[in-house]
Amino acid sequence: MAHTYDHQTVEAKWQAYWVQSGTFHVQEDPDKPKYYCLEMFPYPSGRIHMGHVRVYAIGDVVARYKTMRGYNVLHPMGWDAFGLPAENAAIEKGVHPNVWTQENVAYMKRQLQRMGLSYDWDREVNTSQPEYYRWNQWIFVKMVERGLAYRKRSAVNWCLSCETVLANEQVLAQEGKDGGVCWRCESVVIQKELEQWFFRITSYAQELLDGCDRLTTWPARVLAMQRHWIGRSEGVELDFPLAETLAGLKAIRVFTTRPDTIHGATFMSLAPESPLVEQLIAGRPEAAGVREFVTRVSRLDKATRTAADRDKEGVFTGAYAINPFTKERIPIWVANFVLYEYGTGAIMAVPAHDQRDFEFAKTYHIPVRLVIQDREGKLASETLEAAYEEQDGAGLLVNSGNFSSLSVSQAKQAIGEYVETQGWGKRTINFRLRDWGISRQRYWGTPIPMLYCDRCGIVPVPEGDLPVVLPDDVPFTGKGGSPLKESPSFSQATCPTCGGPARRETDTMDTFVDSSWYFLRYCSPKNTTQAVNPQAAHHWMAVDQYVGGIEHAVLHLLYARFFTKVLRDLGLTTADEPFTHLLTQGMVTKETYWCEEHRWLLPTEIKKDGGQRVCVHCGRTIVTGRTEKMSKSKKNIASPEDLCERYGADTARMFSLFAAPPEKDLEWSDSGVEGCYRFLNRVWRLVQELLPVVNGADTKPGSGESVLLPQLQRATHQTIKKVTEDLERGFQFNTAIAALMEFVNELYKFWKEYPGEVLTVAERAAWRTTVETLLLLLAPFAPHVTEELWETLGKRPGMSRQAWPDFDPVLVASAEWTIPLQVNGKLRSKIVVPAGSTKEQIIAGAQEDPKLAEWLQGKAARKIIYVEQKLVNFVI
RNA sequence: GCCGGAGUGGCGGAAUAGGCAGACGCAAGGGACUUAAAAUCCCUCGGGCUUACAAGCCUGUACCGGUUCGACCCCGGUCUCCGGCACCA
Numbered sequence: 001m002a003h004t005y006d007h008q009t010v011e012a013k014w015q016a017y018w019v020q021s022g023t024f025h026v027q028e029d030p031d032k033p034k035y036y037c038l039e040m041f042p043y044p045s046g047r048i049h050m051g052h053v054r055v056y057a058i059g060d061v062v063a064r065y066k067t068m069r070g071y072n073v074l075h076p077m078g079w080d081a082f083g084l085p086a087e088n089a090a091i092e093k094g095v096h097p098n099v100w101t102q103e104n105v106a107y108m109k110r111q112l113q114r115m116g117l118s119y120d121w122d123r124e125v126n127t128s129q130p131e132y133y134r135w136n137q138w139i140f141v142k143m144v145e146r147g148l149a150y151r152k153r154s155a156v157n158w159c160l161s162c163e164t165v166l167a168n169e170q171v172l173a174q175e176g177k178d179g180g181v182c183w184r185c186e187s188v189v190i191q192k193e194l195e196q197w198f199f200r201i202t203s204y205a206q207e208l209l210d211g212c213d214r215l216t217t218w219p220a221r222v223l224a225m226q227r228h229w230i231g232r233s234e235g236v237e238l239d240f241p242l243a244e245t246l247a248g249l250k251a252i253r254v255f256t257t258r259p260d261t262i263h264g265a266t267f268m269s270l271a272p273e274s275p276l277v278e279q280l281i282a283g284r285p286e287a288a289g290v291r292e293f294v295t296r297v298s299r300l301d302k303a304t305r306t307a308a309d310r311d312k313e314g315v316f317t318g319a320y321a322i323n324p325f326t327k328e329r330i331p332i333w334v335a336n337f338v339l340y341e342y343g344t345g346a347i348m349a350v351p352a353h354d355q356r357d358f359e360f361a362k363t364y365h366i367p368v369r370l371v372i373q374d375r376e377g378k379l380a381s382e383t384l385e386a387a388y389e390e391q392d393g394a395g396l397l398v399n400s401g402n403f404s405s406l407s408v409s410q411a412k413q414a415i416g417e418y419v420e421t422q423g424w425g426k427r428t429i430n431f432r433l434r435d436w437g438i439s440r441q442r443y444w445g446t447p448i449p450m451l452y453c454d455r456c457g458i459v460p461v462p463e464g465d466l467p468v469v470l471p472d473d474v475p476f477t478g479k480g481g482s483p484l485k486e487s488p489s490f491s492q493a494t495c496p497t498c499g500g501p502a503r504r505e506t507d508t509m510d511t512f513v514d515s516s517w518y519f520l521r522y523c524s525p526k527n528t529t530q531a532v533n534p535q536a537a538h539h540w541m542a543v544d545q546y547v548g549g550i551e552h553a554v555l556h557l558l559y560a561r562f563f564t565k566v567l568r569d570l571g572l573t574t575a576d577e578p579f580t581h582l583l584t585q586g587m588v589t590k591e592t593y594w595c596e597e598h599r600w601l602l603p604t605e606i607k608k609d610g611g612q613r614v615c616v617h618c619g620r621t622i623v624t625g626r627t628e629k630m631s632k633s634k635k636n637i638a639s640p641e642d643l644c645e646r647y648g649a650d651t652a653r654m655f656s657l658f659a660a661p662p663e664k665d666l667e668w669s670d671s672g673v674e675g676c677y678r679f680l681n682r683v684w685r686l687v688q689e690l691l692p693v694v695n696g697a698d699t700k701p702g703s704g705e706s707v708l709l710p711q712l713q714r715a716t717h718q719t720i721k722k723v724t725e726d727l728e729r730g731f732q733f734n735t736a737i738a739a740l741m742e743f744v745n746e747l748y749k750f751w752k753e754y755p756g757e758v759l760t761v762a763e764r765a766a767w768r769t770t771v772e773t774l775l776l777l778l779a780p781f782a783p784h785v786t787e788e789l790w791e792t793l794g795k796r797p798g799m800s801r802q803a804w805p806d807f808d809p810v811l812v813a814s815a816e817w818t819i820p821l822q823v824n825g826k827l828r829s830k831i832v833v834p835a836g837s838t839k840e841q842i843i844a845g846a847q848e849d850p851k852l853a854e855w856l857q858g859k860a861a862r863k864i865i866y867v868e869q870k871l872v873n874f875v876i
Numbered sequence: 877g878c879c880g881g882a883g884u885g886g887c888g889g890a891a892u893a894g895g896c897a898g899a900c901g902c903a904a905g906g907g908a909c910u911u912a913a914a915a916u917c918c919c920u921c922g923g924g925c926u927u928a929c930a931a932g933c934c935u936g937u938a939c940c941g942g943u944u945c946g947a948c949c950c951c952g953g954u955c956u957c958c959g960g961c962a963c964c965a
Binding site: 003004219220221222223224225227228229231233235254255256257258269305306310312335336337338339341342343346347348349350354355356357430431432550553554658659660661664665666667669671672674675676678679681685734735737738739740741742745748752818819820822824825826827830862863864865867870871873874875 | 878879887901962
């Protein structure tokens with residue numbers, strides 16, 4: 001018999017069978033509970049990588065398992081197909097983005113099918129096609145109608161050479177210089193004010209925050225990141241009147257979370273971008289210096305601007321305000337660390353109790369006034385070496401008039417109320433979350449369906465005119481801002497209101513828009529009249545299990561939550577949250593190799609030389625680098641294609657599930673892969689060896705008691721229990737597979753001990769059940785080889801339509817218990833007792849144990865602790 | 877700095893309502909089969925010690941302390957690593 005099975009033939013056979021029989025096609029089935037299993041859809045970059053293998057293997061086991069458990073499972077797949085790489089390919093290779101994308105989709109689809117994934121390909125979506133993106137446009141228009149999409153000027157990173165907006169991540173810091181450079185051409189990046197479209201995600205800030213409390217099964221760190229990103233702070237907004245009223249400006253409004261420290265506010269700071277600055281300095285001698293400072297600061301890109309370790313810098317405006325509580329004149333400064341977009345763009349500065357204000361005050365010799373004293377009472381304004389940012393609730397107010405001697409929390413309350421009764425301001429809540437700017441000066445994205453008419457202003461494209469389709473007559477130069485501007489046929493349009501000439505919006509949408517609702521589109525992917533069919537969405541939503549990378553912890557997962565709420569409010573879904581359970585799988589990593597001369601090396605560029613690993617090119621000793629995420633540049637890549645070729649998809653799937661728990665990083669190991677391949681071959685051979693027994697004619701009559709029978713049954717039912725529990729308890733694939741390996745090891749022992757010739761009819765039947773169960777339990781993990789073996793057992797094909805086996809608790813229990821015996825908590829002996837023995841019987845049995853008696857040395861135990869079926873501990 | 881997570885053999889990792897630490901796999905070593913190799917099968921495998929065909933003892937889950945009959949698990953403190961955020965008033 002061959003020692004390995006022919007995975008190539010077997011896998012091709014069953015993949016063809018699944019397609020031809022429509023195994024994975026799914027429709028709403030009212031008779032079954034629904035289960036929506038979804039993995040984050042890929043960007044069609046060209047080839048799938050091990051990260052894809054891992055995430056889709058995880059999702060596929062979930063989907064196949066739930067199907068066998070009797071659920072009506074929706075398991076779709078599609079393509080997040082808009083994005084910059086397609087446009088870069090167009091610039092570099094002259095291939096149209098659509099051609100490049102579609103070719104990649106076709107190739108990657110074959111690769112996914114080669115993995116034997118149980119997708120309903122009839123529901124495939126592709127976000128770059130008009131059938132999909134027209135609904136982005138429809139949703140956009142609805143959001144405009146509801147005030148959830150709007151246009152405003154905002155500062156963006158702008159590359160002077162490429163003439164395009166850059167994301168913050170695309171601005172590279174440069175050593176020794178203020179400001180960053182473009183990642184592509186290394187020219188200076190400036191801040192530029194542009195008109196951009198925004199989604200009012202801040203309208204949902206509180207709901208998005210509250211929702212985090214209900215997503216109890218999401219990973220803690222994802223929730224922590226989302227909460228932090230939303231960043232709710234409670235505080236007070238109040239006016240500081242100007243010492244001398246200026247034309248049209250009487251006061252400056254600030255936001256503070258620390259109203260309790262207000263008596264210590266010895267100056268104010270404005271953001272450099274604040275329009276108030278110009279009003280304050282007009283006509284003053286300080287004006288020129290302030291303007292110079294503002295220009296210098298605002299030239300910096302955002303990342304540099306907001307680096308926390310930047311020195312606190314500022315300039316005095318020459319103007320003063322009145323602290324409403326102390327009535328003192330306090331100077332108004334402009335400071336580099338004050339953000340215009342947060343709060344009111346102006347702060348009251350309390351150097352004694354805020355570290356930034358403290359550093360600023362020390363630099364510019366501004367008075368520090370202590371208004372909270374710590375528990376020991378030794379702090380003093382003059383000797384303070386750092387701000388006392390009271391945390392533990394021990395501090396009490398001092399130098400604060402009627403509020404002195406209140407605790408911090410009491411003072412927050414009292415001063416907040418006082419501000420309101422005086423009419424100076426109000427208690428309020430601020431969020432860090434900003435509205436989502438979605439305009440992109442790019443071609444390969446959804447055209448924003450808006451028109452600009454000189455007479456009628458900004459007008460949405462009427463619903464009947466959607467989609468606004470991407471034009472083909474666009475040159476790809478990589479320069480000149482929005483490529484759509486270069487297409488006259490596109491940018492010139494007619495105003496639907498007045499019939500006059502109009503200019504079409506030439507920016508496209510952020511690709512995160514596409515992925516914010518695709519899970520809803522899968523419910524009714526072919527619908528040509530609606531973005532989402534509400535009935536279908538009602539049936540399938542929410543996604544029961546979402547699987548994807550942690551890198552989307554904030555952006556995609558937050559945007560998707562936002563869109564779900566928007567579409568809910570548009571009446572398209574009843575779901576409040578899109579993803580009930582979230583599994584964030586770890587990265588796939590691999591060891592790296594470094595040669596001093598030839599830099600990063602492939603494993604094939606290394607040879608062994610006298611116990612040392614050396615470079616094949618120069619013979620230098622190899623340095624083993626960190627184990628890192630697989631990347632082309634580090635040359636620590638393993639190829640899914642090679643893997644499928646050599647070992648097959650089943651092995652690839654098994655290894656990526658077995659080598660680590662799903663949420664942890666997985667270190668790729670070629671020998672580990674071999675281990676999984678060996679295991680599948682062991683299963684294969686076991687079934688082959690057993691075939692004559694389980695398929696053969698019943699020749700030997702039954703003969704009374706069987707020793708094997710209960711052992712087979714117990715092993716089988718214990719394994720069903722373990723695998724089922726591991727899958728139910730948070731998808732612990734690694735231990736589920738370990739249990740299957742143990743099971744197979746055990747079955748080989750039984751087979752050796754009780755060879756086929758001696759088996760009774762009943763034992764043969766038990767073997768048959770055992771083997772069938774093994775295949776059923778293994779099927780979600782290794783679907784091809786199990787289908788093949790299932791067929792050799794004479795079964796009808798289609799394991800995914802088989803029911804998941806149940807275990808019988810009676811058969812799980814063993815006939816004997818092994819009870820560890822402890823003396824003073826240390827293991828000293830073990831006894832074997834019949835199952836069901838009582839506490840008294842077990843203790844009596846233990847006391848007859850000679851080894852235990854030795855340890856007890858004739859002493860009577862002070863105390864005997866018995867844990868049901870677990871152990872006995874004698875305390876002496 | 878703040879937030880989140882994690883520290884267990886040579887390696888990946890098991891075991892938590894507090895109850896036999898190291899399942900399963902890899903690597904390594906030994907053996908069987910073979911002319912040989914591959915494949916396959918069997919055995920050993922945390923450290924130390926005593927005895928050596930058998931067996932036994934001590935020790936061990938980052939570190940220090942605590943609670944408990946009993947701690948990888950709970951509590952207090954320390955260290956290290958990973959990830960995220962980083963002037964948000």
